[in-house]
Amino acid sequence: MSSRAIIRLEGIEKTYVLGEENIVHALAGVDLRVDEGSFVAIMGPSGSGKSTMLNLLGCLDRPSAGRYLLGDEDVSQMTDDAISEARGRRIGFIFQSYNLIAQLTVIENIQVPLLYQGKDLKASYDRCVELARMVGLGERLDHRPTQLSGGQQQRVAIARSLVNDPLMILADEPTGNLDSKTGAEVLDLITGLNDRGKTIILVTHDDKVAARAHRIVRMKDGRVDQDVIQRPS
Amino acid sequence: MIPSQFIITVRLGIKSLALHKLRSSLTMLGIIFGVCSVIAMLAIGEGASYEAQEAIKKLGSNNIIIRSLKPPEQARQSAGGGRGGMGLKYGLTYEDGARLQTTIPGVLRVLPMRIIRENVRFQRNEVPCQVIGTLPFYPQVTGATQIRGRFLALLDQEHAENVCVITTGLARRLFPYQDPLDHAVRIDAFYYRVIGIIQERGQVEQRSQAGKMEGQPLDNNVYIPLAASRTRFGEILMRRSAGSFEAEEVQLHQVTVQMRDVAAVETADPQVKTLLSRFHDQNDYEIIVPLQLLRQAEQTKRIFNIVLGSIAAISLLVGGIGIMNIMLATVTERTREIGIRRALGAKRRDITLQFLVETVVLSIGGGLVGVAVGVVIPIAVSQLTTMKTIVTPWSILLAFGISGAVGIVFGLYPAKAAARLDPIEALRHE
Numbered sequence: 052m053s054s055r056a057i058i059r060l061e062g063i064e065k066t067y068v069l070g071e072e073n074i075v076h077a078l079a080g081v082d083l084r085v086d087e088g089s090f091v092a093i094m095g096p097s098g099s100g101k102s103t104m105l106n107l108l109g110c111l112d113r114p115s116a117g118r119y120l121l122g123d124e125d126v127s128q129m130t131d132d133a134i135s136e137a138r139g140r141r142i143g144f145i146f147q148s149y150n151l152i153a154q155l156t157v158i159e160n161i162q163v164p165l166l167y168q169g170k171d172l173k174a175s176y177d178r179c180v181e182l183a184r185m186v187g188l189g190e191r192l193d194h195r196p197t198q199l200s201g202g203q204q205q206r207v208a209i210a211r212s213l214v215n216d217p218l219m220i221l222a223d224e225p226t227g228n229l230d231s232k233t234g235a236e237v238l239d240l241i242t243g244l245n246d247r248g249k250t251i252i253l254v255t256h257d258d259k260v261a262a263r264a265h266r267i268v269r270m271k272d273g274r275v276d277q278d279v280i281q282r283p284s
Numbered sequence: 285m286i287p288s289q290f291i292i293t294v295r296l297g298i299k300s301l302a303l304h305k306l307r308s309s310l311t312m313l314g315i316i317f318g319v320c321s322v323i324a325m326l327a328i329g330e331g332a333s334y335e336a337q338e339a340i341k342k343l344g345s346n347n348i349i350i351r352s353l354k355p356p357e358q359a360r361q362s363a364g365g366g367r368g369g370m371g372l373k374y375g376l377t378y379e380d381g382a383r384l385q386t387t388i389p390g391v392l393r394v395l396p397m398r399i400i401r402e403n404v405r406f407q408r409n410e411v412p413c414q415v416i417g418t419l420p421f422y423p424q425v426t427g428a429t430q431i432r433g434r435f436l437a438l439l440d441q442e443h444a445e446n447v448c449v450i451t452t453g454l455a456r457r458l459f460p461y462q463d464p465l466d467h468a469v470r471i472d473a474f475y476y477r478v479i480g481i482i483q484e485r486g487q488v489e490q491r492s493q494a495g496k497m498e499g500q501p502l503d504n505n506v507y508i509p510l511a512a513s514r515t516r517f518g519e520i521l522m523r524r525s526a527g528s529f530e531a532e533e534v535q536l537h538q539v540t541v542q543m544r545d546v547a548a549v550e551t552a553d554p555q556v557k558t559l560l561s562r563f564h565d566q567n568d569y570e571i572i573v574p575l576q577l578l579r580q581a582e583q584t585k586r587i588f589n590i591v592l593g594s595i596a597a598i599s600l601l602v603g604g605i606g607i608m609n610i611m612l613a614t615v616t617e618r619t620r621e622i623g624i625r626r627a628l629g630a631k632r633r634d635i636t637l638q639f640l641v642e643t644v645v646l647s648i649g650g651g652l653v654g655v656a657v658g659v660v661i662p663i664a665v666s667q668l669t670t671m672k673t674i675v676t677p678w679s680i681l682l683a684f685g686i687s688g689a690v691g692i693v694f695g696l697y698p699a700k701a702a703a704r705l706d707p708i709e710a711l712r713h714e
Contacts, residue, residue: 111627111707132631139629150624150711154303155296166289167629173288211628 054086056120057218057250058108063117063127065103065273077103078114079273085219085252090245092261093254095270104270105254109221110138122218139167143212145241147224149204151196151211157183158192161211168215175214182210186240202233209240219250226260238263297642300618311610312650314603315687319654320661322596322683323675327662329592330679331672333585340581342485343574344427346392346549348541348556350384352376352534355568373533374568380560381539388555390548391541395425398513399537400521404450404506405470406458413454413504415471417513425542426485433465433480436509444511448476452483453503469506474516476508549575597686603650604690611643611698622702623710632703639702643695644688651687655680 065078078100085091095101106112107119110126113134119127126137143164144150151160161179162172183189186206188199196204205225212220222241226234242263245251253264261267262281269277301308343349352375378396385394398417403410420436422428431452440447448469455464468475484503508516522531541556543549553573560569615622622635630638659680662673 106708109627111711132633135626135629135631138627144627146711150620150627152621152624154299163625164628166292167625167631167634169289171288172292215629 054088056084057087057122058083058085058252059118059120060084060107061118061120063107063114063119065100065107065112066115076273078107080117081273081275083268083275083278085250087218087250088245088248090242090251090263090265091253092264092267093252093270094256094258094261094267095276096256099270099276100273101254101270103273105221105223108252109142109144110134135167139164140215141218143215143217143220145205145208145212145220145222145225147227149196149201149208149228151204151207153196156193156195157188157199157207160196160207161214164211164215179210179214182213183207186210200233201229202237205229205233205237206240209237209244213244213249219252220244222251222253224255224257225253226257227255234260293638293641294645297638297645300642301645307610308646311607312646312653314606315600315647315650315690316603316654316657318596318600318603318690319651319683319687320658321599322593322686323655323658323679324661324665324673325592325596326589326679326682327658327673327675328665328671329585329588330674330676331662331666333581333588334674335672336581337578337585340574340577343572343577344425344485344540344542345546345575345578346543347425347574348543348549348552349572349574350376350380350539350541350556350560351570351572352537353568353570354532355566372531374566375534376536376539376569378535380563381536383559383563384539384541384556387559388541388552390544390552392544393421393425393542395419395422395540395542396510396536397422397538397540398510398517398535400513400517402471404454404458406467409458409460411454411457411504413471413506415506415508415513415517417508417510417517419510422507423482425540428482428484431481431483433478435480435482436507441509441511444509444515446474446476446512446516447479447509449480449482449507450478451503451505452481454505455481457504471506471508472516476506476512482507546575549573596683600683600686600690604647604694607643607646607691608694608698611639611695612701614642615639615698615702618702619705619710619713622705623707623713626705626707627711635703635705636696636699639699640692640695643699644691647687647691647695648684651684654687655684658683 060081060083063078063081064076067075067077069075081100081104093101093104103112107114110121114127117127118125121137121141124137126134129137152163155163158179161182162175165172165175165179180189180192183192186209188203188206188210191199191203196207199207220241225241226237229237238260241251241253251264253260255261265282266278266280268275269279354372355374376396381394381396385391395418400415400417402413402415404413404415418436419441420438423430423435433449435449436447439445448471450458450464450469458464458469459467464478464481466477466479468477484505519535520531520533541552543552553571553576556571560571625635625638659675662675665671666673
């Protein structure tokens with residue numbers, strides 16, 4: 052099938068200079084294409100360049116060399132402001148440790164990404180409530196993160212990741228802090244999003260989690276080692 | 285940022301501050317002390333100088349006042365002047381008055397005054413007074429206002445009439461139950477008909493304040509024609525006290541020279557000095573220029589304000605450093621939050637703004653409380669002591685403005701530090 056490419060990495064390199072003769076090549080020439088609507092798991096042992104890959108894909112960092120096209124924009128050369136803007140608008144993050152803001156309620160946490168896109172919070176309030184309902188937290192809009200269980204917090208994070216209707220969702224070990232039952236529930240939710248057409252990139256080292264993906268990219272020594280399509284998206 | 289988002293940022297700032305109530309209020313305390321000390325100190329300074337200025341203004345800024353002065357003992361002996369016959373002769377003369385009038389350019393009026401201490405009686409009431417022999421234009425020179433009747437007239441002067449004008453205070457003391465007009469009061473051995481009541485400038489209904497037990501209120505004055513003063517009291521004034529007896533010859537006790545305008549006062553001041561020194565071989569007079577006193581008072585006030593202001597400013601500075609310290613700690617503590625916000629699309633300036641708003645909320649909040657306390661303190665000071673205090677609007681604006689500026693200046697560095705954090709590092713922060 053000929054889907055639209057959401058991500059195109061061309062010859063991406065990332066080097067860290069730690070000392071005069073201590074240069075680490077975290078990524079040593081990565082080419083990768085991710086199409087719209089796909090569900091990709093990135094795997095690899097620690098030190099494989101997996102985290103660096105995640106940071107680059109999430110626009111949290113810029114490559115030392117190469118080109119990164121996110122949608123139709125080249126984000127590898129953007130200014131800090133422009134890349135922040137692209138990050139907020141085009142990427143939804145789900146973290147291992149949920150990363151909710153402690154002093155805000157559930158609904159306010161969901162609204163945070165809207166704030167930085169200069170959107171009117173009143174106008175999109177109903178949509179935020181809708182998202183909270185979708186992840187099963189419609190009754191807990193005014194709760195604080197500390198009053199929620201881990202699974203519930205991760206659900207809030209999922210709702211938050213969707214609020215700007217991003218091009219893709221970037222999940223970093225989303226079930227890593229959860230027991231297997233809640234983990235499975237959260238994973239169901241993420242899979243459900245993909246079923247409805249959302250592109251998902253998931254970083255994990257859990258094979259069971261990766262098994263849900265359509266395609267598994269295995270990293271090794273800063274390169275893509277294996278790229279396996281398990282089933283067509 | 286659109287305004288509604290700014291409001292959200294402010295609300296968020298307040299929320300974050302409310303999370304640590306004790307810490308926030310302690311931080312605010314520094315600003316509160318700073319602001320309230322600026323306002324209170326300036327109010328006390330302003331009040332003190334206001335009192336001094338009022339006292340000087342009462343003398344009239346267009347006037348030059350020359351007073352007769354009893355020369356010091358040894359000077360009298362060495363000069364040997366007049367010690368032989370009937371007492372001591374010193375002070376201003378009628379000729380001095382005439383010379384001032386004719387020689388000094390820009391003179392409007394020269395008002396001579398003879399001031400004699402004497403008891404004034406009406407029926408059973410007796411009040412110690414200053415009996416002032418003067419000319420009809422006294423009110424125009426000193427700014428006294430006629431309350432009832434009329435002031436002395438030219439004819440009174442020409443005929444040396446036994447008429448008098450009394451001040452409001454004296455009228456109250458001497459005539460508690462009657463209308464003073466047309467009654468005769470006795471001064472020394474003569475009777476004078478009361479023809480008017482005047483009020484001295486600045487003596488606005490002096491109510492007897494608690495703690496102001498002065499021996500003799502200022503406004504017990506009787507004004508009689510200068511000619512009457514000369515003929516009834518004579519040139520030689522005798523004073524009897526406890527068996528001893530002192531006589532002195534003083535023609536005029538005070539001459540007030542009214543100048544055309546303030547500029548003329550400046551030029552006339554040295555001229556008056558040289559003129560008088562030529563005709564007086566002893567130092568038996570003093571020249572008071574209220575304008576100069578006023579300028580000195582203003583100068584003093586300015587220095588006073590600068591000193592007080594800088595003490596207060598230092599305390600504000602200390603408060604500001606306190607804020608900066610806390611904000612730096614807060615930034616470190618909330619590094620994770622900064623990382624999350626950056627990941628969710630916050631630009632550097634969004635982070636800067638967020639922390640800056642928090643600091644400004646702290647300092648403005650402290651400023652508001654400080655203004656409230658700073659307004660109350662001077663009131664309390666006035667209540668508890670006799671000190672006068674004036675809270676000027678500009679001192680409130682100044683203090684409040686400084687507190688806001690302190691917030692921005694000392695908040696900028698922590699906020700910039702927060703914005704500079706690398707999002708990846710910040711997200712990894714525990």
